[in-house]
Amino acid sequence: MPRSATQALLIEDDPGFHQLLRKSLLHSRMPLALAWAENLAGGIEALADGRFDVVLTDLSLPDADGLEAVRRIRQIDAATPIVVLTALDDPRIETQAIESGAQDYIVKGESQPHTLERVLCHAIQRQESLAQIERLLAEVQASEQKLAQQAGQLEAKNRRLRKLYKTAHRFVDNVSHEFRTPLTVIKDYISLVREGTIGPVNEEQCRMLDVAAVRANDLNNMVDDMLDVSRLEAGLLGAWRRRAQVADILADVTPALAQKAAVKRIDFQVDAALDVPDVYCDSDKAGRVVINLVTNAMKFCNEPGCVRVSVRADPANEEVAIAVADNGPGIDPDQLELLFQRFKQLNRNVKSSTKGFGLGLNIARELVALNLGEIRVDSVVGQGSTFSFTLPLAEPRSVIRRYVDAMAQRKHAPRIVSLLTAEIDATVSETDAEDVDAFFNYMLRQQDLLFRRDPHRWLIALAADAPDVDGYLKRVKREHRKANRNRPFGPLPPFAIDRLGTWDVAVGREALLGRFDRALAENEPHYAC
């Protein structure tokens, strides 16, 4: 007998019915093998080896009364489909049989052979479906349990992160408070003495107090940069880019560096940087990059040490490069890449006292990026290294080109750029115009750009995933009111904002720059020259 035949077990004490059934199944279209047990005990024994596809059981067995047979079979075998044989066509028995775990019932003597066959077939299918559903249900429950578990873990992680974040925030706030409090006294006393409020001050005392005031301000700006993280967290720009002269940037930072070089007996030379066109950058941050690079060069130069700062204008690339060269050991080409990473100090021979945390170059790179420039290093082993960084010229096209390139390199490059102009009345005072510049700068997010075309006109580029100039204008209006609320000098002067256009970044770099160019040309400011 091939195994593909359906294996059926009949539990029935009446041999006559057994014969009848066997006979009627002879003509069935599906191959069917019928085994027979005379009572429930025999049936249960036969079921033990699990080879049956379906069980037919009578309800009046010598060792079981009524539906007890179905219940007892189900106790030992949950899977095999059961079809009940009954002498009475009673719907109540049908319901009870199904509730006890049977799949179907047949009224003895009423069923035609093909009906019987269909009932068996359906019972098997129904039981299979049921098993399938139970399997799926179990899987769903398992997944649900797993999901709940994972959700719980995530929630716990979130709680921990929130707590850490709060702690970090509080720490930063406390540290900034602790730094600023003594700085307040220092700055206040310097300026009180300098202004002559306490008594007459001679010229040399004035000069020294001015230097002290500038240095105290530097310290304060550093605290601001390091600790005022709220703007960066909010995705706002932490820089104030403006027209600047390289000579001024260097003049601010090189005296202190020269002093340091003198102490270390390092030959320190700085280019005068005359005849270099104006650049567009946050001068404080550009100055900080020079300090970091020179400090780094002083750390690694050979004895006698030599560090040289040079400035070169590159009109073709519309930029100025500031380079810091040392006479140190140089850097292996394969180590150059690691150089700008956080906390990485290359395996170089340095006196332990000059070791830092390896943050300087990493910070330098971030500050250079904020100024839309590039940083690079050229090094020859045995001859020294030259670190250099670029600053864009203070020309709208040069700044915008770098802005577009920087935007394309962002992790989530924005899809839409809008160009606006802002203008204040030409009679507005310089201080008020400066505050308007600060205001527009304050409104910038990291992906935006502000360019001051002349003292009273600005160019604003807004980048986003969807055009949102209206949202920007709404924010400007709101923030303008807020600014005026805390401005003892009276409200900021009124300004007018015009839209030059909105473009899809997908048109490509060149096309985008071309469109900016055209929009700018049509809106050329009228210089009085």
Add this chain to the structure above:
Amino acid sequence: MSDDKQVLVVDDETELVRGISLRLAAAGFETCAAGDGDRAIATAVQIRPDAIVLDVRMPGRDGLSVLDELRRKDATHDIPVVMLSASLVDRQRALDAGARFFLSKPYDGKQLVAAVTAAIENPEPAEETRECLETHPVRR
């Protein structure tokens, strides 16, 4: 105009109180001082100054709680208050609590004098800016 206008200066840092008082005196204000919150309230009730310069973070009673009490007392509720703090997170809280101006430490001397002068001249913010309770930092 600042002649015989009196300003109460409140800060737990005595050197800072001295600096602020000198600066205000140089601008023509009369000044008096308090080194903590409780004394600030007692002095304000007693002499009813024309303006108060109030530090936010002080040991014991902080400036925000002082401002709150000043606002609830008949004798002091309309005295304009210029608040100072070295922490920028206090800016919003101070303006929310009803400070006329907020200056971050280190403050600029001229700005401090301008803020006190403006607070005495216009103790209430202009109508159109009243609902605005936070500000942006203007670098000078």
